[in-house]
Amino acid sequence: MFLIKSLCFFAFLQTVISDLSSMEPCLATDIDCLSKTTQTFLDNTSGGIPQFDIRTLDPITIPHLDVTPEGVGVTFHLKNIVVQGFKDQKISSFKLDKDSKAVSLKTKVNVTFNSDITVELHKLSKSYSGKLDAQAYAEGHAQYTYVFKTDDKGVEHYEVGPETNSCELLGDPKFTLSPDLVSALEADAEYQAEKAKHSGIVSKTREAIICEVVKTVYVTAIHNIRASARILPKSAFFKDV
Template sequence: MAVFAVLMLLMFFGSVLSSDESITVACSTNDIDCLSKSTEKFLEKTHKGIPAWNIVTLDPLVISSYDFALDEEGLIYKYKNLTVTGLRNQQISDFKMDTKARSVVLTTKADLDVVTDVDVILTKPSKTLSGHYKIHASVLGTATYQYELKTDEKGVTHFHVGPETITCKVVDAPRVELSHEFQQTLSNDADAKTYNEEKRAELRKKTFCKIAEKVYTYVVHNIREAAKAVPSSAFFTNIE
């Protein structure tokens, strides 16, 4: 039985590794139509994850915990069981690759749905408002990173993707659906009532972008890990 399990494992890894180039379409760095098709194929082939390559499941993406502060607002957000769907269908909005500077600026648009539990900590006065909610918005996520080209011991050239910087822009006003209990909590809290609808809309955009920026780090992670496994020629036709 153990031998059978090992054989099945080897067959799985072999099937993944033998089809490495099929996860992308090789494109010119200036061919946005081809790059769009390549992105679509890459997401289709990888969004469920490829453990052999350390590529994580992207859609749905589950983040057990994520905290950040909006210092200027006196607010701290602590998210738990944050689940994001929609990354599988992201589309390239802009792509710039400087082969001399060896830098990339990649912008994609994604319609994201987020379901999460959250603790909202008001630092002045010190209190925590907790609840469950859903939020949807379209975002433009931009990843900027440097890269190197390295040849391995087999003579195959790969991209090595450096640390990324992520920025976000919300395309439209996020739509929020609060659980009944969370709605009651906010409605009954004197400090929460001080935020008018305009301010709440602003906070929704800020918090959604914070979530999107976190989410896009996993997108770049998958690009980075795929680049280690797949030859550079499987991504681009005009890179040396």
């Protein structure tokens, strides 16, 4: 029985490696090729492959995030955030500098998520809890460096360094708070008075929440690129690097 399980596991790993290896290597400047390859990669990995340290990307659950938009006086505590949409993200820009070995990657994504949310009002020392559903179109941006590393079999791989992630909101998001939370905030005269003092508070807080979610998911997305680079040879990714 152990032998049968081992053979099945080995066959599974070989299939996964074959699927990943089927990605077409691209010129670093060929966005069309990169887009197709990225979609193949996402199709094969977005559900996660624990054996290769490739993590689930879509749907992905973020245990908690605390978001404090600058100058608003409110902290949003989000828990059990279920995020979807990243398996269909599209490359909008890719730049690779062969001299400095620096990469700039941007993708656009239609992201949806829902979570528990607690609105903490700093000045009033109050908090209200409820549910949040959100939809947005955003562009994530990751910047990282790479080096080449040869494994013990003599195969050369990319080794992806730490990344810096950022985000830009594109268009107006849709935010839906649960009725109980909306009612509690609307009934709080002190909160409404504070809210009136801050112009642009709604758009500022929504962008801060969405972009914090996007940047957090990007950590997993780049981790999966890093993990796949350990599996696949350098030649699987680019023709001219």
